[in-house]
Amino acid sequence: MTTKAPEQPLERIESCIHWIRGEKVMLDDDLAVLYGVEVRVLNQAVKRNIERFPDDFMFQISEDELQNLRSQIVTSSWGGRRYQPYAFTEQGVAMLSGVLKSPRAIAVNIEIMRAFVRMRRILAENKELARQLAALERKYDDQFKIVFEAIRQLMTPPEPKRRPIGFVTPK
Template identity: 40%
Template sequence: MFQLTEEEFKPLMSQIVTSNATERKTGRGGIRKLPYAFTEQGVAMLSSVLKSIQIIFKILKELVAKDAKPTAREPIGFVVPKKK
């Protein structure tokens, strides 16, 4: 994640409907600080974190639905590999 420069932000201002630069400098309305952006790799990393958080919530919901602690013999809603 990095903060955009004024040069990088100017072309985006018209696309995201922001106040002009003079309003930003005087502190009246608009964006007071330059926005942050993600690199392509940063977006990929963030999406993997968010997916793992969603999986954790699914597991917790299953545990609450069962209203008991899981045991070694009871799967809690996701695939358990078969023993050979």
């Protein structure tokens, strides 16, 4: 009898995918939560199979990258860690399925792969839309300049909202 892992909403998985060093990656602590294991257990399994994880599959993020990531997310889930988190690329996450062999790990891995594919598709569609918009701009010049500028603004992802951290006293 196999036990089925609880399904992870695609949005939950996509929120765990970050851009670091120009790569879409997932951090070890997010993966551990999704797989239902402790971070140390996940990292021990990786270290026992380190030959499966070359630098383009997994890397340890720097202190600067960690601080930048913390400021983007606003809250920190890394309190108390003694080392920098590991970041896994799409290939590294796929390789984890061979290292973590539980039914839950396999089911979660399938959902993560779907999330990466969906993000790749969205990025490709956005590039195609930008290419088509540029072609239309060249064709219609100044007639629709304001319309094209408005469309470009709509295509630009919103800046993350940053709230001050801590207690703020009224002035």
